[in-house]
Amino acid sequence: MNESLKALFILSHHDFYDDEYFVLKDILEKEGIKTEVCSTHMAEAQGRFKNVVAPDFLLRDTKARDYDVFIFVGGEGAAGLCQDMDAQILLKDILVERKVLVMIGEAVPMLYYANVADGRKVTTLENLKYDLETGGAYYTGRNVEQDRDLITGYDDKSIGEVSKAIIRALGWQKKVVPQGQTT
Numbered sequence: 001m002n003e004s005l006k007a008l009f010i011l012s013h014h015d016f017y018d019d020e021y022f023v024l025k026d027i028l029e030k031e032g033i034k035t036e037v038c039s040t041h042m043a044e045a046q047g048r049f050k051n052v053v054a055p056d057f058l059l060r061d062t063k064a065r066d067y068d069v070f071i072f073v074g075g076e077g078a079a080g081l082c083q084d085m086d087a088q089i090l091l092k093d094i095l096v097e098r099k100v101l102v103m104i105g106e107a108v109p110m111l112y113y114a115n116v117a118d119g120r121k122v123t124t125l126e127n128l129k130y131d132l133e134t135g136g137a138y139y140t141g142r143n144v145e146q147d148r149d150l151i152t153g154y155d156d157k158s159i160g161e162v163s164k165a166i167i168r169a170l171g172w173q174k175k176v177v178p179q180g181q182t183t
Contacts, residue, residue, distance in 0.1 A: 005170055008067040009157045010087065010107075011045045011053060012077030018047035019156045020073045020104050026161040033069075033170070038062050040084060048075050060086040064093035069166055073154065074105025081110060088114040093147070100169045102162060104153040111137060111150075121147040123154050 007028050009021055025035050037054045039045045044052040064070070070090070072078065076077040081087045091114045092102045103110065108124035109131045118136030122145055129139040144161040145152045149168060153162040 005069070006067045007033050007035045007069040007071060008062065009037045010062075010070060010072045010081070010090070011037055011039045011055070011058060012073070012075060012081050013039050013043070013045050015040045015075050015077030015154050016045060016047050016053075017075035018049045018074045020075070020153075020159060022051065023044075023046065023052065023159045023165075024071065024073075024163055027159075028166070031167055034066045036067075040081075040086070040113075048077075059084070059090065063089065064097040064099055067099065068170055069100040069102060070094050070108035071102040071166075072104065072110060074103075074107045074153075075085050076106060078106040078110070081107065082113040092116060098149055100149050100151065100166060102151045102153070102166060104158065105155045108132065108152050108171065111135065120150060120152070121145050122152045124152060125155055134179065142160060 028035055028055050037053055038057050038059045039055040040059050042055055044054050067170050104124055108122055109128050112131040112135035120137045121140055122132055122137045122144045123140050133139055143154050143158040144165055146165050151165045
């Protein structure tokens with residue numbers, strides 16, 4: 001994979017799902033994708049299983065144009081991000097910029113709260129589908145769903161499939177040009 005690709009993880013400040021972050025980060029970095037983290041606070045974010053991550057910067061300072069893929073990690077804390085105006089603005093900007101957007105588990109309902117769920121095929125935990133369907137999304141219940149540049153994962157058990165979908169999506173977006181050739 002192209003080393004100039006950059007992924008940004010958006011973590012809730014507390015109760016993000018540790019495995020969704022750590023496993024996916026490891027997979028992407030092994031593919032040569034640079035990763036960074038943002039959150040709503042600069043203090044260490046703490047996962048559901050008490051692992052901590054130091055954010056590189058604040059969510060409010062994030063620009064959609066600066067990354068190739070954005071990953072909203074699930075977990076109970078993600079429900080708070082659904083109501084966060086900075087998160088909603090970033091989400092809308094990501095879609096406008098046509099960047100790869102990944103949302104897992106409890107992060108997926110943010111599409112509803114940002115008013116961008118209409119017409120999208122999504123998956124998430126079954127108990128969260130109501131808001132999405134109310135917002136016009138089509139809930140599939142699959143492990144992973146990809147609708148154009150939007151990739152949604154059911155939960156932490158979907159990480160392997162989510163990582164494959166991200167790598168495919170980035171491959172489609174970034175055409176690697178052999179040295180000496182121009183596009």
